[in-house]
Every structure is written in structure tokens, then in C-alpha cells.
Amino acid sequence: MQRVGKKLACLLVFMMLFTVIGCGGSGSQTGDQSGGQSDILTKDADVVVIGAGTAGMTAAIEAASEGAKVILLEKMGKVGGSSRFAEGVFGAESPLQKELGINISKMETLRKEMEFHNYRVSGPQWKALIDASGNNIQWLLDMGVKFAMVSSPGKGEKTWHVYDGFGDALFDQYLLPKAEELGVEVLVNTPGTELVMEDGRIVGVKASTPDKKELLINTKAAIIATGGFSDDPELVAELTTDDMTQVVNGGTPGHTGDGIKMARAVGAASNGWAIFSKIGLTLERHSVHSHINSAAAMEPSLWVNKFGERYVNEDVIFHYTRAANAVGTQPTTYSIIDSNLLNKMVNEGCYNGFGAYVLPGTKLVDLPAELEDALERGDENVFKADTLEELADKLGIDQDTLLATIDRYNEFCANGQDLDYGKEPQYLNEVKTGPFYAFHIKVLNLNSMGGIRVNIKNEVLNEDYQPIPGLYAAGMDCDGYTGDTYGLNIPGSCQGIALFTGRNSGINAVEYINSL
Known part of the structure; x- marks a missing residue:
């Protein structure tokens, strides 16, 4: 009996110690109203x-x-x-x-x-x-x-x-x-x-x-x-x-x-x-640091919608957020360039770039390699074709409509005057020399406001x-x-x-x- 009593006393002391330790600690826990172990931690701050x-x-x-x-x-x-x-x-x-x-x-x-x-x-x-x-x-x-x-x-x-x-x-x-x-x-x-x-x-x-x-x-x-x-x-x-x-x-x-x-x-x-802080346009899944992103999305090249129609003065791109508004009015926008403009951006420099990441006038020397890589990977937003007819087919646009749009645009370029939307003459570059490239561009948002x-x-x-x-x-x-x-x-x-x-x-x- 004495042994049992001593064991019981020891057990009670152990249980009391366990209870005190469990309820004390660092003071970072609060009580659980259900009587179970609490998972609520507490801190104090001003x-x-x-x-x-x-x-x-x-x-x-x-x-x-x-x-x-x-x-x-x-x-x-x-x-x-x-x-x-x-x-x-x-x-x-x-x-x-x-x-x-x-x-x-x-x-x-x-x-x-x-x-x-x-x-x-x-x-x-x-x-x-x-x-x-x-x-x-x-x-x-x-x-x-x-x-x-x-x-x-x-x-x-x-x-x-x-x-x-x-x-x-x-x-x-x-x-x-x-x-x-x-x-x-x-x-x-x-x-x-x-x-x-x-x-x-x-x-x-x-x-x-x-x-x-x-x-x-x-x-x-x-x-x-x-x-x-x-x-x-x-x-x-x-x-x-x-x-x-x-x-x-x-x-x-x-x-x-x-x-x-x-x-x-x-x-x-x-x-x-x-609103969204729409800070410009982007080629999806390409970094703003990349040269292909600047060439595709941030230059005043030719833009057409999913129907092959031109719908805006593309030098709006110099006002980044307004360009984003313009592209946002269309279900789809493609920017289109030819090989001459591509080479011009590589050898002479871009018009716009992207903020401080790619400064205006930067020679887009990485563009050819980035473009080739995107095409090899089957990038669904990047297209290349030897002829404009082939490009229209790849974009799912009616050939006659796209060719008529480009013919009219090329006339403006040759005459140095955009009779539709008033693009400044220095940004009028013909789309004549293959291979041709098109990019599906979207609005780039950084955050809401x-x-x-x-x-x-x-x-x-x-x-x-x-x-x-x-x-x-x-x-x-x-x-x-x-x-x-x-x-x-x-x-x-x-x-x-x-x-x-x-x-x-x-x-x-x-x-x-x-x-x-």
C-alpha cells in the first residue's frame, strides 16, 4: 500500500509539473476555450x-x-x-x-x-x-x-x-x-x-x-x-x-x-x-530585359488586330500606358516587322526600348538569337514566314485583308505620310522584305491601384x-x-x-x- 501510495504521489507531482510547464512557457500561447491544446500564438506591438x-x-x-x-x-x-x-x-x-x-x-x-x-x-x-x-x-x-x-x-x-x-x-x-x-x-x-x-x-x-x-x-x-x-x-x-x-x-x-x-x-x-498600373506592352513569357520583348512589344512598328486591320497610330507606344489602353480595346494585337526593320534595330538601335531596362537607341544585338530560340521552342506568340500570304495563314487572318492593310501602310511609308492615323514619318518603316515576323502582344500590368x-x-x-x-x-x-x-x-x-x-x-x- 505504501508503495502504491508513493507511486500515486509521484504521478500526481509529475502531472502537476506537466500542467504548469504546459500552461507556462514563453507566454506566446493563449488559452483554448475548449480545454484542448491551443495553437494560437500571441505577440505585442505598437x-x-x-x-x-x-x-x-x-x-x-x-x-x-x-x-x-x-x-x-x-x-x-x-x-x-x-x-x-x-x-x-x-x-x-x-x-x-x-x-x-x-x-x-x-x-x-x-x-x-x-x-x-x-x-x-x-x-x-x-x-x-x-x-x-x-x-x-x-x-x-x-x-x-x-x-x-x-x-x-x-x-x-x-x-x-x-x-x-x-x-x-x-x-x-x-x-x-x-x-x-x-x-x-x-x-x-x-x-x-x-x-x-x-x-x-x-x-x-x-x-x-x-x-x-x-x-x-x-x-x-x-x-x-x-x-x-x-x-x-x-x-x-x-x-x-x-x-x-x-x-x-x-x-x-x-x-x-x-x-x-x-x-x-x-x-x-x-x-x-x-485600375491596373499598365506599364506598357509585353511579349508574354519574355523578360522586360530581353531584346525580343522590346522589338516585339515596345516599338512603333505596324500593329494589326485579329482581323488584319490597323487600328491606331503606333507611336502611342512612347506613352506606355496609353498604348496599353489602345491594345486593350482589341481582342488580339499583332506587331509585324520585316527583315529590314529587324536588322535596323540590331545594327542601328531601337526607337523606344523599355524604360531603364532597355534604353532608347540600344542596339538589340541579342534579338536574332532570342528570336531563333523562341521559334525553335515553338513559342505560340512568335511567328515567322517567308511571304506575307504565309504569315496571314499562320496568324489565322484573311490573306486579302492583311495584304491590303500592309499595301496601304507601305504607301504611307514610301510617301512619308500616314493618312490614316498620323504616325510621325521617322517611324514609318515598310513591311516588304522577307522573312517576315509577327508577335502576339499583350498589356503588361505591374499591380493594381x-x-x-x-x-x-x-x-x-x-x-x-x-x-x-x-x-x-x-x-x-x-x-x-x-x-x-x-x-x-x-x-x-x-x-x-x-x-x-x-x-x-x-x-x-x-x-x-x-x-x-
Whole structure:
């Protein structure tokens, strides 16, 4: 009996110790109301930033710089998002422009932006962004960011401050190290899933950990910067008018409108429309760095639709986003060149190129090899034929229609005057010498823009235009910056919006916390 009693006592002590250890630990677990083992982890922060692109990263840096404890959530395996594809950022009256003698007026820039967007944007939001843009460039310079040039893609204004090393360098060399230096806790593979409200204000953010456990972060403010909804068909259908069969999403995957959905769940409103940042045209599955992509999609060659009809002045390509709009009006667009124009692009250089990736005037020396490789692989978007009749057959276009279109176009080229659409004479190149090439080109989208209504402080607004206390939105999730077309007439505005709204939301979130 004594032995049994001792064994029972030992067992009870062991069970008590097990219970204490199981309930104690690091304090990162909360109780399970069902009495079972809980998988809910907890953390505490002053500010939680959801999304680690340019907007989210700069928001985290600003909040941490003000002394806030910041947790930065990133859905993907590394920070940056589609901003890693960014070439440069907007700035007006910046230190670099002044050094280079580039005279860009803030007031004139604001006027042009408002007119470009047909006044379907927020004047106060755009004014605040433009007024702060020069200081934002200085902020990056103070962090050590290096710029390769101040320029313009196509025929826009010289507001485009091109990062030396593009977006990868921005994050890997500057933003991420700065955030870590300031003590920002960066959690990758950890998407935000839900906002927690209490008494009408933000008190927490739920997330999913890499091992699929639920993480509850108790916080005083949350900043949504999830990069939009390009990969969510329902939001695309609701908020845009684009035919997705003609659009190639060129940014990083995973933009499924998470932030917009979380905000809506706690009462956030939307202006009711959003757009894609259609940054030009593309030959699907070919890099923007490639010479074949520039030759096929970004030059003012002959374009025809699926019926063999020419439908636009092709030198619209120098205004990237307007060219995207034009191609978006057609079910299919083919660009057509002959061997003479191909050789001209290789030996003399291209007219347009692609932004800072392929500069205007670049000799497309890789084009022949890239073209041959595409044809050998059976690329369904690349066609070659010895005769125009054969080319028409390969494209599935009526021979007589295509030949009539090309004959008329060649007459314009010979006479130096486009009587149909007014293309500038220097871009009129005959389609006469075989072999001939055609390319099925599409609209290139980097990300969506819009979805959450905000004010000048980047506070998220409800249907009554009242702020939801403690909730902010930044970057591509914000309404107020776009009409129906992304404005590359003022280049770098996508990054400019992200940089401004990120910093702005971080600063205002801390100001809100300090007021509690």
C-alpha cells in the first residue's frame, strides 16, 4: 500500500509539473476555450504593418524611427513584393533634379496630374504627395540610396529617379537593413488574415505563421500595405474594366486583395473603382530585359488586330500606358516587322526600348538569337514566314485583308505620310522584305491601384468618410490617386505613391498612438 501510495504521489507531482510547464512557457500561447491544446500564438506591438513592399517597409521604418515597437508581416518568402521590379521613384523639385538643372515645378506637376486623371482623384492627396516628393528623395539619399539617373520612360516628364540596381538594391541594400537596425520585427511567410476591433478601434491583427498556426498580435495601430488585388478575379471584375485575357500580370504573385478584404470586414469603404498600373506592352513569357520583348512589344512598328486591320497610330507606344489602353480595346494585337526593320534595330538601335531596362537607341544585338530560340521552342506568340500570304495563314487572318492593310501602310511609308492615323514619318518603316515576323502582344500590368478609401493622413475611412481609429492604408491599396489610367506622363508615380503613403501612414500611426 505504501508503495502504491508513493507511486500515486509521484504521478500526481509529475502531472502537476506537466500542467504548469504546459500552461507556462514563453507566454506566446493563449488559452483554448475548449480545454484542448491551443495553437494560437500571441505577440505585442505598437504598430503592425501588413505587407513589406515599398509602402509597408517605409511605414515600418518611420514608425520605428519614432520609437514604436513595430512588427512587419509579409505574405511571401521575402520582402519587396512587386516593388522589386520597380526602376525608379517620382520626385519634383528634388535635390538631384536641381543638381542636374532639371526644372520641374510642383504646381505644374499637380495641374498635369489632375488633368491627366480627369479630376477623378483627390486633389489634397496628390498635392501632399507632390509637395513631399523632393524631401522623400532626400530621405532616401540620407539612407544611402544611390540613383543611376533622373530621366523619363517614353515621352513623360523627367521626374523618374532611377534606383541604381533597381528595386532589388533598394530593399536588400537599404530598406531592409534600415528596418532591422531600428528593431522592426520582420516576419516573412506570415500573411495578415484579420483585423481585431474593440470599442470601434483597432486592437489587434491576426496572421498565419509559416507552420499554419494562428498568430494574434495585440496592437494599437495597423497599416495595410498588401499591394493590391491583381491576382483576385472577383475584385478585378468588381473594381476594373480590363479584359484579363489581354493582360499579363508582371509583378510578384500573391496579390489577392488581402488588405482590402480585411479593411472591408471592419467597415472600410471604397471609392468604387481601381485600375491596373499598365506599364506598357509585353511579349508574354519574355523578360522586360530581353531584346525580343522590346522589338516585339515596345516599338512603333505596324500593329494589326485579329482581323488584319490597323487600328491606331503606333507611336502611342512612347506613352506606355496609353498604348496599353489602345491594345486593350482589341481582342488580339499583332506587331509585324520585316527583315529590314529587324536588322535596323540590331545594327542601328531601337526607337523606344523599355524604360531603364532597355534604353532608347540600344542596339538589340541579342534579338536574332532570342528570336531563333523562341521559334525553335515553338513559342505560340512568335511567328515567322517567308511571304506575307504565309504569315496571314499562320496568324489565322484573311490573306486579302492583311495584304491590303500592309499595301496601304507601305504607301504611307514610301510617301512619308500616314493618312490614316498620323504616325510621325521617322517611324514609318515598310513591311516588304522577307522573312517576315509577327508577335502576339499583350498589356503588361505591374499591380493594381486602389480599393480602400483614405484621407490625407492615410487613415482608412468608412462609408460616412469617418476614420476607423487605428487603421491606415498605404501604397497600392489606397484610393484617391488614379482616374482610369496609370499616369506615366509623370513617371515614377507608383513608387512615389508607395513611398509617400508609407512614410505618411507610419508617422500618423505613431501620432495617433501618442494621443491615446
